[in-house]
């Protein structure tokens with residue numbers, strides 16, 4: 001049986017995949033940690049259709065959808081992306097494989113040992129379409145890696161502050177060095193890495209000091225004014241003051257305490273003094 005992408009009506013954005021097998025599976029049958037954790041997190045107690053044991057199980061369709069997303073991520077259809085080449089086995093340039101070959105090679109290293117499960121998964125995923133790897137001629141990761149190396153080279157040895165001039169520092173196979181910053185910005189926004197905290201959120205900040213009563217108020221534990229900020233920190237350059245804090249007290253203590261840093265630790269919020277022995 002072939003699997004299809006599910007649409008509400010033609011032209012709608014793609015909604016996912018449609019499979020029809022009707023069995024349940026537990027996490028004892030795949031080598032893959034991601035799939036097994038997914039079953040553990042999202043499954044319910046029930047009987048596994050394959051090993052017949054009562055444990056946490058999920059509809060096989062849910063697992064098939066994850067594998068289908070993986071296949072789409074790794075492979076593409078050579079009919080849309082490769083030049084025709086009558087000399088080759090499948091008629092296209094590149095390393096083209098039919099589904100049977102991909103499944104036999106077990107490219108996701110699933111190592112399914114249960115024969116019925118192996119056949120069920122294969123039957124559902126089987127398609128006539130041909131496959132070739134999207135990154136066969138270099139992946140996006142390779143591109144970013146090269147771009148980052150080029151960016152470092154330009155900033156270290158050519159132009160510390162004017163690397164953004166167009167058509168000045170580009171290489172034959174690379175974009176402008178400044179493009180790496182666009183990529184970083186894009187990733188930060190896409191991965192939702194900027195978090196707005198609600199008013200009243202507890203944050204901890206610690207300062208380790210030698211004299212017990214040295215920290216006697218908030219100004220002594222807040223971030224330094226810019227003109228006193230002489231050293232670079234993990235996220236700030238010298239001269240630019242940032243407020244380092246965390247929402248975990250233990251983490252804050254581990255980040256701050258060093259052997260040479262003095263015997264007292266003050267933690268802001270709540271204002272707490274600890275004598276380190």
Ligand SMILES: [Zn+2]
Pocket residue numbers: 025026027028029048049050051052053
């Ligand atoms: Zn099972």
